[in-house]
Amino acid sequence: MDTVFVYGTLKPGRSRWPALEAFTVPGSARETTLRGRLWETPYGWPALTDGADDVPGVLVVLDRLRAADALARLDAIEGVAVGLFERVRGTTADGCDCWTYRWPGPTAGFTPVDGAW
Numbered sequence: 001m002d003t004v005f006v007y008g009t010l011k012p013g014r015s016r017w018p019a020l021e022a023f024t025v026p027g028s029a030r031e032t033t034l035r036g037r038l039w040e041t042p043y044g045w046p047a048l049t050d051g052a053d054d055v056p057g058v059l060v061v062l063d064r065l066r067a068a069d070a071l072a073r074l075d076a077i078e079g080v081a082v083g084l085f086e087r088v089r090g091t092t093a094d095g096c097d098c099w100t101y102r103w104p105g106p107t108a109g110f111t112p113v114d115g116a117w
Contacts, residue, residue: 005099023063034091056116
């Protein structure tokens with residue numbers, strides 16, 4: 001799979017976008033939604049969990065030749081190896097299969113976000 005749904009600091013114009021942008025097909029980023037629940041954390045970034053909301057974000061297409069490198073870099077940024085986030089498959093509201101990063105832990109102390117982060 002060569003698409004990633006991002007909803008926080010990895011979105012275009014945000015602090016971690018430069019880490020992802022180099023691996024994307026130029027001009028491929030587009031707004032869409034994914035089912036889940038978005039939370040404001042006390043850490044300065046949002047967290048996505050399972051839920052029934054339409055979470056706004058951006059779908060980006062990865063360069064197929066560099067997709068594995070891109071996912072490895074994103075996994076490192078998202079702390080997948082240490083259990084901070086987990087990379088999971090999802091489907092956007094318009095039917096595109098994609099990867100996204102889900103918070104697997106408790107949400108006590110987090111605030112639900114209504115709309116985009």
